[in-house]
Amino acid sequence: MLQYTVTVCTVGAITAILVLGVNVSWGWVGQIDLAYYAYVAIGAYAAMVLELPKAHPAPTTPNSYILGLHWPFIPSVLVATAIGGAAALVVGTIALRRLRGDYIAIITACTALMLTAVTSVDNHLLGGYIGIYGLAEPLNTTLHLGPTGYSYFYLGLCIFCLLLAYLVLERIYKSPFGRSLRAVRENDTAAAAFGRNLFWLRLRGYALGGAVGAFGGALFANYLLAWNPASWSLTEVTLLIAGVVVGGQANSRGVIIGSVLIESALPQISQLFPLLTSNSTIGPSIASILGASGIILMLRFRPGGLLRERRAIDRTGGPASLVPEVPAVSFARPTTATGVGVGTSREVERDG
Numbered sequence: 001m002l003q004y005t006v007t008v009c010t011v012g013a014i015t016a017i018l019v020l021g022v023n024v025s026w027g028w029v030g031q032i033d034l035a036y037y038a039y040v041a042i043g044a045y046a047a048m049v050l051e052l053p054k055a056h057p058a059p060t061t062p063n064s065y066i067l068g069l070h071w072p073f074i075p076s077v078l079v080a081t082a083i084g085g086a087a088a089l090v091v092g093t094i095a096l097r098r099l100r101g102d103y104i105a106i107i108t109a110c111t112a113l114m115l116t117a118v119t120s121v122d123n124h125l126l127g128g129y130i131g132i133y134g135l136a137e138p139l140n141t142t143l144h145l146g147p148t149g150y151s152y153f154y155l156g157l158c159i160f161c162l163l164l165a166y167l168v169l170e171r172i173y174k175s176p177f178g179r180s181l182r183a184v185r186e187n188d189t190a191a192a193a194f195g196r197n198l199f200w201l202r203l204r205g206y207a208l209g210g211a212v213g214a215f216g217g218a219l220f221a222n223y224l225l226a227w228n229p230a231s232w233s234l235t236e237v238t239l240l241i242a243g244v245v246v247g248g249q250a251n252s253r254g255v256i257i258g259s260v261l262i263e264s265a266l267p268q269i270s271q272l273f274p275l276l277t278s279n280s281t282i283g284p285s286i287a288s289i290l291g292a293s294g295i296i297l298m299l300r301f302r303p304g305g306l307l308r309e310r311r312a313i314d315r316t317g318g319p320a321s322l323v324p325e326v327p328a329v330s331f332a333r334p335t336t337a338t339g340v341g342v343g344t345s346r347e348v349e350r351d352g
Contacts, residue, residue: 021212035108043214084214131228248305
């Protein structure tokens with residue numbers, strides 16, 4: 001029972017990192033990214049082909065893949081994170097330049113489907129449908145821990161990585177760059193009027209979210225020690241988005257709580273239903289139904305989530321705006337020498 005709890009907590013910590021990445025692209029910038037799990041897969045595949053040695057497939061159990069550089073764990077994860085961010089830059093350059101809203105979701109969904117097709121069909125690229133397997137437990141060759149001790153170690157490592165990702169993202173959230181991203185989300189017209197480069201800001205935010213997803217994917221692959229196309233789908237992205245909706249959009253602490261509820265608590269609760277029915281495979285379906293119900297209830301009764309986004313407070317005690325207000329501009333008709341206005345004066349207020 002204790003080992004099972006450690007497994008659930010480890011997967012929950014990695015999933016919370018993934019939800020933090022979704023929160024960047026959607027919570028901060030307001031872009032629904034249906035290709036997000038593709039960046040998770042890119043990070044997982046990249047970490048594995050960097051850490052594994054050269055492929056030597058057997059006739060009965062083919063395990064073909066590119067590279068095979070046999071790098072250490074930490075450099076492989078860092079490079080995989082950079083590769084995921086670079087892939088997001090490429091996709092974002094195409095999807096974000098002239099498209100908005102639903103069109104971005106369509107483009108990103110098509111991107112994920114294309115990447116799934118390529119990795120599934122080509123057996124020599126990333127193992128095809130079988131995927132890549134045979135990765136050794138990272139750092140265990142140096143630590144020489146037993147199965148139980150290593151599971152505790154990797155849980156601690158994932159919790160440390162989650163804390164690190166949270167602190168870094170919180171720092172970025174409070175920075176001028178983070179405020180600019182949220183200004184674009186709230187009112188892109190006003191942000192553009194104040195000289196913000198909307199495309200460049202959205203692209204940087206999109207790439208940041210992709211890098212966080214690739215980081216989590218690399219940790220996931222090193223925990224599972226295998227990865228294949230069945231590990232990522234649009235359903236997984238929906239569950240990650242549900243964690244943001246339930247926890248609180250643009251609130252890092254909230255989305256971690258939402259991730260624990262959607263990705264960890266609900267699957268455990270759904271396992272009780274097969275015990276009450278004769279259908280032993282109903283658990284995953286119940287978990288999906290409960291997750292979708294959570295989204296609907298939150299959108300109906302608490303759209304901001306469990307922990308709503310924290311707003312800055314200005315010096316007067318009211319909520320501060322993300323975009324500076326433009327002062328009222330007064331246009332008055334010319335006056336005569338005696339100071340009497342020619343015609344009536346009027347004021348025009350511009351809100352930027």
